[in-house]
Amino acid sequence: MEADPAGVEQLKSLAAYRHCCERICAAWPGFLERRAARLEPHPLLGNTPEKITESILEDLFTSVLDWPLEGFNPQVERADIVLSILGIRWLIIEAKRPGSLAWNRSAVDRALDQATRYASEQRVSCIAVSDGVMLYAADIADGGKRDRVFVPLGSSDPPLDLWWLSVQGIYRTRGFPQGASFRLLPEEPMESPASAPGPDTGEVLLHPKYKLPARCFAYVGDHGNPRTWKLPYLNLDGTVDTKRLPKAIQCILTNYRGARVSGIPEQAIPAVLARLAAAAARVGHLSPAASNPALVYQRLADALRQLEITTES
Numbered sequence: 001m002e003a004d005p006a007g008v009e010q011l012k013s014l015a016a017y018r019h020c021c022e023r024i025c026a027a028w029p030g031f032l033e034r035r036a037a038r039l040e041p042h043p044l045l046g047n048t049p050e051k052i053t054e055s056i057l058e059d060l061f062t063s064v065l066d067w068p069l070e071g072f073n074p075q076v077e078r079a080d081i082v083l084s085i086l087g088i089r090w091l092i093i094e095a096k097r098p099g100s101l102a103w104n105r106s107a108v109d110r111a112l113d114q115a116t117r118y119a120s121e122q123r124v125s126c127i128a129v130s131d132g133v134m135l136y137a138a139d140i141a142d143g144g145k146r147d148r149v150f151v152p153l154g155s156s157d158p159p160l161d162l163w164w165l166s167v168q169g170i171y172r173t174r175g176f177p178q179g180a181s182f183r184l185l186p187e188e189p190m191e192s193p194a195s196a197p198g199p200d201t202g203e204v205l206l207h208p209k210y211k212l213p214a215r216c217f218a219y220v221g222d223h224g225n226p227r228t229w230k231l232p233y234l235n236l237d238g239t240v241d242t243k244r245l246p247k248a249i250q251c252i253l254t255n256y257r258g259a260r261v262s263g264i265p266e267q268a269i270p271a272v273l274a275r276l277a278a279a280a281a282r283v284g285h286l287s288p289a290a291s292n293p294a295l296v297y298q299r300l301a302d303a304l305r306q307l308e309i310t311t312e313s
Contacts, residue, residue, distance in 0.1 A: 016168040028158035053132040101131035120223040142271035143219035147180035
């Protein structure tokens with residue numbers, strides 16, 4: 001028998017997974033029709049309101065997926081949407097105006113910041129953001145985010161990855177998140193200035209010293225408490241801070257003592273190193289892009305090999 005390290009075949013053997021996929025395939029054409037109708041511009045509305053995105057998501061989760069209508073809860077505390085079963089909250093969704101996220105990475109980052117804060121306040125470990133054009137979901141884990149699902153909601157092919165957001169899939173850990181990372185959609189539709197989405201005015205919590213949001217740190221213990229944010233390594237616009245990045249790496253590799261590193265739990269160290277390594281790769285400081293990397297990046301590469309960590313730039 002061939003090895004199944006990612007658990008793909010094991011997943012396919014689950015009756016709940018097969019039934020969910022059948023439901024998605026059967027319901028998807030009708031969902032696309034209703035979504036297209038909701039996205040039609042209305043002459044009296046001007047900018048398309050977030051309510052349309054919420055309606056699209058309600059249809060997605062209660063018609064395509066298997067969430068009961070009473071489990072789809074809009075406006076819970078500060079969260080736009082909370083999905084729950086028997087009072088247990090499983091997923092927090094930040095809904096934005098149609099088209100405001102799919103082609104705007106900075107807007108996605110701000111929406112994720114909001115969703116993550118609300119999830120921290122409500123003790124929920126899975127978040128999602130959507131603008132009715134795409135849906136991206138992630139688990140909050142190891143002081144950061146772990147990709148769970150990315151779905152273009154206008155896809156003609158039924159997206160079976162939605163299983164991971166179903167009632168039977170939401171509580172399971174996704175062991176093979178290939179294809180689940182967020183990415184900008186390839187083509188932005190032409191819009192008139194009147195229909196273009198307005199600016200995102202959502203509040204963002206900043207670190208009092210660094211004046212950066214949580215997404216700029218390699219480890220975040222509590223998104224609502226900046227004192228638990230460790231190792232700044234990104235600039236406000238999401239680019240790599242090339243001055244702080246090597247210092248963040250050194251804090252892990254030169255001060256590691258086997259238990260905690262500046263308040264970072266040992267079990268989170270591999271995920272933190274993976275984030276820092278991905279940033280280093282983005283700016284060409286790791287092999288093979290760097291023919292003669294600095295010592296700190298050589299040590300990082302050695303640690304990655306030792307811990308068997310793979311990264312994507």
